Amino acid sequence: MTRVAVRAWLEERLDLEAASHLLEAKVVPRHRYSVFYYLGGMALFLFAIQLGTGLLLLLYYEPGVSTAHESVKRISGEIPFGWLVRSIHRWSADIFIGVVVLHMLSAFLMKAYRRPRELTWLTGVAAFGIALGFGFSGYLLPWDEIAFFATSVGTAVAGAVPFVGQAMLQLLRGGDDVTGSTLARFFALHVVVLPFGALVVLALHLLQVQKHGMSVPPGVEESGRPRPFFPDFLLRDLVGWTLALALLAALAALLPAELGPKADPFASAPAGIKPEWYFYAPFQQLKWIPSYVGPFEGEAVGAVGFGLLGLLLALVPFLDRRAGRGERSPAFSAAGVVVFLYLVALTWYAWLH
Amino acid sequence: MFWEAEFLFHSGQEVRAMEVGVPGRRAFLDRLLGLSSVGTLLAIVYPVLHFVFPRSRPKGRARGAVLAGHASELPPGSGHVFPLGTQPAILVHTPDGQWRAFSARCTHLSCTVRYNQEMGLLHCPCHDGRFDLTGKNVGGPPPRPLPEHSVVLKGDEVYVAESEVG
Numbered sequence: 334m335t336r337v338a339v340r341a342w343l344e345e346r347l348d349l350e351a352a353s354h355l356l357e358a359k360v361v362p363r364h365r366y367s368v369f370y371y372l373g374g375m376a377l378f379l380f381a382i383q384l385g386t387g388l389l390l391l392l393y394y395e396p397g398v399s400t401a402h403e404s405v406k407r408i409s410g411e412i413p414f415g416w417l418v419r420s421i422h423r424w425s426a427d428i429f430i431g432v433v434v435l436h437m438l439s440a441f442l443m444k445a446y447r448r449p450r451e452l453t454w455l456t457g458v459a460a461f462g463i464a465l466g467f468g469f470s471g472y473l474l475p476w477d478e479i480a481f482f483a484t485s486v487g488t489a490v491a492g493a494v495p496f497v498g499q500a501m502l503q504l505l506r507g508g509d510d511v512t513g514s515t516l517a518r519f520f521a522l523h524v525v526v527l528p529f530g531a532l533v534v535l536a537l538h539l540l541q542v543q544k545h546g547m548s549v550p551p552g553v554e555e556s557g558r559p560r561p562f563f564p565d566f567l568l569r570d571l572v573g574w575t576l577a578l579a580l581l582a583a584l585a586a587l588l589p590a591e592l593g594p595k596a597d598p599f600a601s602a603p604a605g606i607k608p609e610w611y612f613y614a615p616f617q618q619l620k621w622i623p624s625y626v627g628p629f630e631g632e633a634v635g636a637v638g639f640g641l642l643g644l645l646l647a648l649v650p651f652l653d654r655r656a657g658r659g660e661r662s663p664a665f666s667a668a669g670v671v672v673f674l675y676l677v678a679l680t681w682y683a684w685l686h
Numbered sequence: 687m688f689w690e691a692e693f694l695f696h697s698g699q700e701v702r703a704m705e706v707g708v709p710g711r712r713a714f715l716d717r718l719l720g721l722s723s724v725g726t727l728l729a730i731v732y733p734v735l736h737f738v739f740p741r742s743r744p745k746g747r748a749r750g751a752v753l754a755g756h757a758s759e760l761p762p763g764s765g766h767v768f769p770l771g772t773q774p775a776i777l778v779h780t781p782d783g784q785w786r787a788f789s790a791r792c793t794h795l796s797c798t799v800r801y802n803q804e805m806g807l808l809h810c811p812c813h814d815g816r817f818d819l820t821g822k823n824v825g826g827p828p829p830r831p832l833p834e835h836s837v838v839l840k841g842d843e844v845y846v847a848e849s850e851v852g
Contacts, residue, residue, distance in 0.1 A: 504738060601811075602798050631829060632794060
């Protein structure tokens with residue numbers, strides 16, 4: 334069969350023409366902030382890296398209290414390039430969260446959430462929540478000392494929520510304490526529930542982006558004709574992705590993922606214990622909230638506070654009414670920046686101490 | 687009511703049924719369908735929820751006293767974490783020679799505390815929670831003291847029994 338015949342055969346079944354029309358119509362606006370449009374694609378690329386390396390790790394990782402730590406040790410020490418795959422998975426996760434945070438921050442400042450893109454923002458917030466869930470659940474899987482206590486604390490924060498906390502704690506831990514049941518749950522969450530959720534949420538997110546096109550910030554003048562997405566923008570994306578891949582390889586080689594001593598539920602928490610960097614802000618905040626705030630226990634105040642912050646983030650498009658009407662709303666942006674800077678300061682402080 | 691409508695249909699007065707605006711056979715079937723859909727959904731959700739939420743098990747209390755350590759291995763001013771039932775507990779030999787035992791679960795967010803010799807305190811490294819050697823919360827975020835257990839010395843062996851209140 335000739336190439337033309339194959340193409341015709343596929344065309345009849347897949348309607349490729351329509352897909353290529355769609356691709357041709359997709360453009361990226363050009364203005365002085367257009368560099369921020371690369372962040373979404375970068376997040377997507379790093380997520381793909383996570384799927385790929387995660388799938389590879391699945392071939393050797395064995396969940397279970399008596400096998401998890403041993404299998405991760407084997408991946409890092411015995412399996413050819415196991416250290417590389419695991420280290421890239423760890424570093425890519427860290428950078429992924431950072432890129433998603435910047436992507437959200439730029440969407441916030443460029444007011445890309447305003448009508449009719451509220452659902453793009455909401456699915457983005459959901460994807461951010463899923464990303465944090467990936468980080469939290471994946472952290473336990475090596476079943477080392479720090480992972481054990483990080484999970485104890487993280488699930489206890491959920492347990493501190495008034496009324497529903499105890500049920501959430503039981504649901505997360507699969508019992509009263511962090512045990513093999515917790516490990517089984519976190520494994521299922523990390524490799525099935527969250528990836529499936531992420532794909533659904535990302536599909537909705539990208540569908541929205543496709544439908545509404547990319548948002549141009551209010552009051553920003555476009556400089557010239559928009560850039561075609563294919564191949565111009567995609568090729569530029571590729572340059573960024575190649576750089577990211579090089580950075581990941583370098584980080585993995587120079588600072589490979591570590592593995593602490595195996596978790597022992599009957600040992601003291603190690604001195605100087607800290608969570609992953611993206612949980613530094615809540616970690617530091619929990620240290621600073623006193624044992625009682627008025628009549629309420631400090632940890633309950635913290636847990637409810639974090640929940641409210643997440644809710645506020647999700648409601649941004651509905652709270653910024655001026656932007657929704659197409660008016661300027663610098664006060665709203667300023668409020669967001671203040672909250673962001675506070676979180677950065679907490680993270681910075683936790684980093685130094 | 688819908689059975690009235692049914693009656694009207696059966697008595698061949700469909701036109702009248704439509705005129706008076708009573709829901710007809712379709713509405714009746716729609717309701718049945720809705721009801722059975724909800725029923726089916728409940729029959730799925732109920733067992734799934736019970737499957738996902740673990741059956742709460744009685745706390746693994748230690749029966750009687752547990753050998754927590756040997757006096758000769760714990761000089762004054764030291765502590766040692768050991769399992770008491772399913773929970774970690776900490777045995778403390780205070781600098782003035784007393785033996786005490788507490789739940790090792792920090793009352794803040796359930797990390798396991800350690801004996802910190804420099805501070806002369808029980809310290810939780812997770813959020814810098816501090817307890818004195820009587821178990822009282824004296825610094826950082828913990829809201830309550832550590833529950834105390836009772837200690838019995840038999841020669842070199844130190845036994846700890848879970849206190850009823852703990």
